[in-house]
Amino acid sequence: MYTYLKEICVGTWSLLVGLAITIRYFFQPVVTVQYPHQALPMPPRFRGHTELVWDEKKAGHKCIACMACQRACPSGCITILGEKGEGVKQKTTLASYKLNFTTCSLCGLCVESCPTKALDFSKEFNLAGTTKETYVYDLLKRFEEKYS
Amino acid sequence: MTLHPELVELIRIVAYIVGLIIFIALNAAYLVWVERKVAGHIQRRIGPKEVGPWGLLQPIADGLKLMTKQLIIPYGVDVTLFKIAPILVMIPSVMCFVTIPFGENLVARNLDVGLLAIFAFASVNVLGLLFGAWGSRNKFAIISAARVVSQNVAYEIPMLVVVITIVMVSGSMNLHDIVTQQMGGFWHWNIFKFTASPLMPVAFIIFFVCMLAETNRAPFDMAESESELVAGAFTEYPGMGFGIFFMAEYANIVVGASLATILFLGGWDSPVGIFPGVIWFLLKMYALVFTVIWIRWTFPRTTFYSLLNLSWKILIPISFANLVLTSAMLKVF
Numbered sequence: 001m002y003t004y005l006k007e008i009c010v011g012t013w014s015l016l017v018g019l020a021i022t023i024r025y026f027f028q029p030v031v032t033v034q035y036p037h038q039a040l041p042m043p044p045r046f047r048g049h050t051e052l053v054w055d056e057k058k059a060g061h062k063c064i065a066c067m068a069c070q071r072a073c074p075s076g077c078i079t080i081l082g083e084k085g086e087g088v089k090q091k092t093t094l095a096s097y098k099l100n101f102t103t104c105s106l107c108g109l110c111v112e113s114c115p116t117k118a119l120d121f122s123k124e125f126n127l128a129g130t131t132k133e134t135y136v137y138d139l140l141k142r143f144e145e146k147y148s
Numbered sequence: 149m150t151l152h153p154e155l156v157e158l159i160r161i162v163a164y165i166v167g168l169i170i171f172i173a174l175n176a177a178y179l180v181w182v183e184r185k186v187a188g189h190i191q192r193r194i195g196p197k198e199v200g201p202w203g204l205l206q207p208i209a210d211g212l213k214l215m216t217k218q219l220i221i222p223y224g225v226d227v228t229l230f231k232i233a234p235i236l237v238m239i240p241s242v243m244c245f246v247t248i249p250f251g252e253n254l255v256a257r258n259l260d261v262g263l264l265a266i267f268a269f270a271s272v273n274v275l276g277l278l279f280g281a282w283g284s285r286n287k288f289a290i291i292s293a294a295r296v297v298s299q300n301v302a303y304e305i306p307m308l309v310v311v312i313t314i315v316m317v318s319g320s321m322n323l324h325d326i327v328t329q330q331m332g333g334f335w336h337w338n339i340f341k342f343t344a345s346p347l348m349p350v351a352f353i354i355f356f357v358c359m360l361a362e363t364n365r366a367p368f369d370m371a372e373s374e375s376e377l378v379a380g381a382f383t384e385y386p387g388m389g390f391g392i393f394f395m396a397e398y399a400n401i402v403v404g405a406s407l408a409t410i411l412f413l414g415g416w417d418s419p420v421g422i423f424p425g426v427i428w429f430l431l432k433m434y435a436l437v438f439t440v441i442w443i444r445w446t447f448p449r450t451t452f453y454s455l456l457n458l459s460w461k462i463l464i465p466i467s468f469a470n471l472v473l474t475s476a477m478l479k480v481f
Contacts, residue, residue, distance in 0.1 A: 008462060015447070022190045022446040031192045 041123075047106045048122040050099060052143040055118075061143055062118035063094045069110035069119060077103040078110060097139040102132060164256040168245045175402050176395035177207035183441050190445045217387030225384065226283035233280030234385070234392035240269040240276070241399035248406050249324045251416045251426035262323040263311065266407065270362065273400065274300040277364075277371060280393070281381035292380030295370040295452060299361060302456050303368075306463035307358035310351045313467075313474045314411050317344045327415030334419040339412040343481060345474040347466075352412045354463050354470075356436075359404035361459070363397065366444035368455060375449075405436035 033040055042048075052061040065082030077100040082092040111119045129135065181196065181203065188195025196203030221227060247262035249255035259265055274296055281293030317338065318326045330337045338344075339352045361368040372380040382390050409415060409432045416429040450458070 018446045019442065022442060025192055026186070026189045026442075028192060030189065030194050032194065034194070034197075 042125070046121065046123055046125075047108065048124040049101050049104065049106075049137060050110060050119050050139065051122040051124075051146075052097065052118055052139050053120045054143075054147055060147075061094070061140075062116040063097065064116055064118075065092045065094045066115060068113045068115060072109040072113035074107060074109065075103045075105055077101070094140055099137045099139055101127075101135040101137055161256075164246075168242065168256060172242060172245065172399045172402070173395070176398040177211060179398045179401070179437065179441075180210070180394070181207050182438075183444075186438070186441045187445045190442070211391070214388050214391040219389060220386045222284065222384050224285045226285070229279045229283030230384070233276050233283060234389050234396075236276030236279060237273055237396040238276075238392050238399070240272040241396050241403055243269045244403040245399075247323055248403070249327060249410070249415060250406075250429050252424070254426055255324060258322065258324050260320075260322050263315065263321040263326075266323075266403070267308065267311070270400070270403065271300075271304065273362075273396070276396075277381045280385070284381075284384035286383050288377040288379075288383050289381050292371050292373070292377050292383075296364065296381065299364075299368065299370050299455060302459040303358045303361035303463075306354050306459060306467040307362065309464070309467040309471050310355045310358070311411065313345065313351060313471050314338060316471075316474055316478060317341060323410050323415075327410055327417065330414040331417045331424065333417075334414065337412065337414040337417070343477070345470055345477055347470040347473060348412075350466060351470050352408070354467050355408055355412065356439075357458075357463065359408060360440065360443065361455070363400040363404050363440075365397075365401065365440055367447040367450050369444075369449060370452060370455065373449060401437060401440055402433070405433045405440065408436055409433045 052063055054060075055062045065080055067080055067082070070078045070080050079096075079098040079100075081095040081097075083095040085091040085093055106121075108121070111121065127135070184206070185195040185203075196206040199205045199209050221230065244266045246256045247259045247265050249258065277296050278293045281289035281296070314326065315321055318329050320326060320329075326338075334340065339348055341348050345351070364371040370380075372382065377383070379390075382393050385393065406429075409429060413432045413436075416424050416426060418424045418428050
């Protein structure tokens with residue numbers, strides 16, 4: 001009889017404790033972010049697709065079209081076209097940088113292998129499209145659009 | 149010009165039918181919205197917010213969606229039972245509203261056996277669920293039907309015993325009379341009538357728990373139990389067939405909360421003794437409805453055995469003890 005009554009009292013009390021917790025939550029402010037209307041800033045180590053970085057000194061990108069990233073890429077998703085420049089030294093400049101994002105695994109070997117630190121991960125995550133071709137990015141064109 | 153008394157009566161009946169159906173439909177639609185909002189805020193989300201201001205048009209959008217869906221009759225079901233079940237669930241909950249007094253003069257039909265009528269109609273609800281589940285030729289539905297029946301049998305007993313206690317205290321089955329006896333401040337309400345029985349608050353809790361179980365609400369939602377039985381008795385119902393079951397569930401909650409208000413919380417009586425009226429009835433009723441929703445989003449579903457144990461081992465003995473105590477106290481004082 002004693003355990004029976006004790007069980008009822010302890011049980012009822014535990015139910016009340018539960019109700020107290022939920023009602024406290026009910027009056028606290030919401031913690032969710034209303035995503036399409038608001039978005040959190042991406043953390044610094046977030047890996048979006050790669051992009052060319054802006055350099056203050058050169059007032060442009062730092063890519064020298066050395067092909068190091070193209071060779072380092074395990075999925076072969078980078079295609080670089082260099083252009084021989086005029087003059088004695090015949091410096092190569094970047095003509096096009098194609099990134100096929102459909103096969104990219106965001107391993108970051110291209111970023112690591114870059115001798116001039118011209119590449120970095122973008123914070124882009126709103127990616128949706130209806131064709132495969134949407135995800136073959138021309139990084140040079142994107143760079144020019146972003147900083148023009 | 150004087151209207152013929154029979155014509156007046158006819159107008160009154162039509163007005164009450166239309167009014168009650170609108171009340172039930174609005175309640176069913178907007179309690180779903182309230183439920184989703186409360187659930188959201190308890191989990192510290194917002195809940196529906198996109199359709200209309202504060203998501204207020206969400207129930208209408210949901211209703212339109214359900215109504216435009218095709219009513220599929222699955223192969224091999226018992227067509228008569230399958231079709232009759234949603235109606236059999238909905239109509240009793242509408243009928244229950246007939247004798248519920250919302251205010252001093254606001255009652256569709258003041259029956260002398262109002263309480264009995266409500267319980268008679270309310271017990272048809274489980275029959276409707278049983279028909280629907282049995283007729284839909286689905287193993288989940290049949291398991292659900294077995295659970296619903298045993299659950300309702302188990303919880304009908306303590307509920308009726310508690311109600312008998314109230315009838316003994318007030319000496320009437322007329323809901324209007326039961327409320328009139330509790331007028332004049334909260335210390336006159338049945339829940340605090342310690343002269344009749346010191347266990348009255350406990351009786352109220354028993355009534356409330358049984359009401360949760362009778363309306364198949366969480367933590368006693370054995371009928372639906374999404375995670376085990378798909379949707380239980382409603383598994384095979386498409387579109388508005390399911391919609392009507394859903395509306396009936398909310399209508400039943402409103403009936404249950406109204407009954408608890410009338411029997412224990414003094415109906416339309418004001419707790420401080422001023423301005424008694426419909427507003428107090430609705431306030432108390434919706435406070436109880438909120439508690440029902442609050443409980444749903446706090447507790448997980450019980451197992452079936454602990455559900456039956458709670459009724460047979462705890463609620464029934466206590467409600468009988470209360471009954472005996474009340475009759476003894478009534479005899480002595």
